[in-house]
Amino acid sequence: MKYKVKFADESVNVSKVHPLKEFATLIVGFSILLASILFIAISFVNIVAPLVPLKTEKAMFAGLKTTTVQENFYGLGRVSPNIKLKALVDKLAQHWPENPYDFSVAVLDSEILNAMAFPGGNIIVSQGLLDEVESENELAFVLAHEIGHFHNRDHLKSLGRGLLTSIILGVFGKSTESLSNVVGIVSTSSYSRKAEASADRFGLELVQAQYGNVSGSTDLFKKLSKNEHNSLVQRYTRSHPISKLRIQEMIDYAEKRNYSLTEKLLPKLIIQ
Amino acid sequence: MAQLIITLVLLLITFVTGNLIERRHYEKIKMRELGFINMLTTNFENIPFDWDASEARLVTSNIVISLDYFKRFVANLRKYFGGNIVTYEPLMDRARREAVLRLKEKAKARGYNAIINLRLDTSQIANSLTPKQTAGVEILAYGTAIKINYDIENKDSFATEDENRDDPVGIIG
Amino acid sequence: MNEFLVSNTETIPGKTIVEFYGVVTGSTVRAKNIGKDILAGFKNMVGGELKNYTELLQEARQEAISRMLSQAKGMGANGVINVRFSTSSIAQGAAELFAYGTAVRVE
Numbered sequence: 339m340k341y342k343v344k345f346a347d348e349s350v351n352v353s354k355v356h357p358l359k360e361f362a363t364l365i366v367g368f369s370i371l372l373a374s375i376l377f378i379a380i381s382f383v384n385i386v387a388p389l390v391p392l393k394t395e396k397a398m399f400a401g402l403k404t405t406t407v408q409e410n411f412y413g414l415g416r417v418s419p420n421i422k423l424k425a426l427v428d429k430l431a432q433h434w435p436e437n438p439y440d441f442s443v444a445v446l447d448s449e450i451l452n453a454m455a456f457p458g459g460n461i462i463v464s465q466g467l468l469d470e471v472e473s474e475n476e477l478a479f480v481l482a483h484e485i486g487h488f489h490n491r492d493h494l495k496s497l498g499r500g501l502l503t504s505i506i507l508g509v510f511g512k513s514t515e516s517l518s519n520v521v522g523i524v525s526t527s528s529y530s531r532k533a534e535a536s537a538d539r540f541g542l543e544l545v546q547a548q549y550g551n552v553s554g555s556t557d558l559f560k561k562l563s564k565n566e567h568n569s570l571v572q573r574y575t576r577s578h579p580i581s582k583l584r585i586q587e588m589i590d591y592a593e594k595r596n597y598s599l600t601e602k603l604l605p606k607l608i609i610q
Numbered sequence: 611m612a613q614l615i616i617t618l619v620l621l622l623i624t625f626v627t628g629n630l631i632e633r634r635h636y637e638k639i640k641m642r643e644l645g646f647i648n649m650l651t652t653n654f655e656n657i658p659f660d661w662d663a664s665e666a667r668l669v670t671s672n673i674v675i676s677l678d679y680f681k682r683f684v685a686n687l688r689k690y691f692g693g694n695i696v697t698y699e700p701l702m703d704r705a706r707r708e709a710v711l712r713l714k715e716k717a718k719a720r721g722y723n724a725i726i727n728l729r730l731d732t733s734q735i736a737n738s739l740t741p742k743q744t745a746g747v748e749i750l751a752y753g754t755a756i757k758i759n760y761d762i763e764n765k766d767s768f769a770t771e772d773e774n775r776d777d778p779v780g781i782i783g
Numbered sequence: 784m785n786e787f788l789v790s791n792t793e794t795i796p797g798k799t800i801v802e803f804y805g806v807v808t809g810s811t812v813r814a815k816n817i818g819k820d821i822l823a824g825f826k827n828m829v830g831g832e833l834k835n836y837t838e839l840l841q842e843a844r845q846e847a848i849s850r851m852l853s854q855a856k857g858m859g860a861n862g863v864i865n866v867r868f869s870t871s872s873i874a875q876g877a878a879e880l881f882a883y884g885t886a887v888r889v890e
Contacts, residue, residue, distance in 0.1 A: 339800050339801065339802065339803060340801070340802045340803075341802070341803060341804075341805075342802045342803070342804055343804075344804040344805065344858040344859060344860075344886075345858070346804075346805060346807060346854055346857070346858060347853075347854055347857040347858075348854070350809065350850040350851075350853050350854045350857075351808065351809060351810050351811075351850055351854075
């Protein structure tokens, strides 16, 4: 047996794919995979949530009562029910004939501008928002928008969405946290923005039905947009559409239906 | 958002440095392999009877090589789809060739000029700070180094003329 | 006669080894597939063969062997003897399949 000196081709053990190309392919592939799974999960929630009967919802969230003063409502602060606000909400909800809710409306002791819809027919408005609005119409739109969330069962949808998303991201995000977080935020926030826009439209309809015009509906957003930075990233990661876009969508919607935006505004309601 | 930027920056840095280190290592390996091309290496267990061999000794060498962040990140994504992990292959290749080279260097330093019964062993070395993630891989190369008399001028072949030599059964000293 | 000879013995019955060229290696690093992993997890509870993994490793080993053979062919060999295998986990969910042997010329 003789030994012959031969050159071994050592490159057989290395794949000829450039690592950056592999990196790019995998990032795209993974994002598509994760986004598709999230899409299926969220669509499932969107179909199932409206099917939950009202009685079940009331029973599930029986603890979320704002008909009495609560000192620390879910960590937000002090809330106290307000009859005048409830009267306004009821007036607006009249124009939604199928309304199954007996709304309870309360004021949150906070300076931050906020209005929220909680499962079970609870609407919370912050004191900061009440101080900021200048006309009845402006306030009415905010309340009508929240009624719109109830109409779309948005509160249930977002609960289900949040639950499923955290489970899915828990499975997929174990070693890819930053990437899956980004995909998760972009996917879920787009649904959230659609829901907000839809609630805006429903709000316009209620306000039109009540006052015969939609003037004042965009006022609050105009005030908010002054303080907003509109980066591209913000556009796709925020849960609400950026105010500039919101105002434009509302104006377009009103114009299409011939709802007037320029009528005289009613004076500010005295709530306290 | 900040976490994403940190991740991207880390990935970029580790990709660039990892690539550089890899290229340099490969150049060194190729150079050294050329120097050892005449050193006979096999994984035969027994010394064939027609070799003129004397002295045998176990030699070992190892190398622990680290998996950098970029490689690990790509491998983690690969796990969702299956298939070859392209970033780890050059790593294993380099580590193995380096271990075998070190083995040859050790053998040569001790005066041996051939290696038989070459065996290779691989294990995972984990970083104790992050028990989930592997920090590196150890390759162990070991074999029996022997001294062989062969014709130095004609480096292409060797064999003794004496066909009646007794068969020295493979000795591992 | 154009057959490539692969064996894990040192000698081949009926043939003589004329020349040898050195150690050839073939290796692949494979990632598990998380989808199949979840299915295997269920099967794990029941017991029995994890067919998915069996096939996966078989395929990976085949590729490692073919890489080793292509290296041997490149050297002008027509056989690889003393083939040994090694499977090791090199990271969570990644395994290296490794095959090595000596490239020879048999007649």
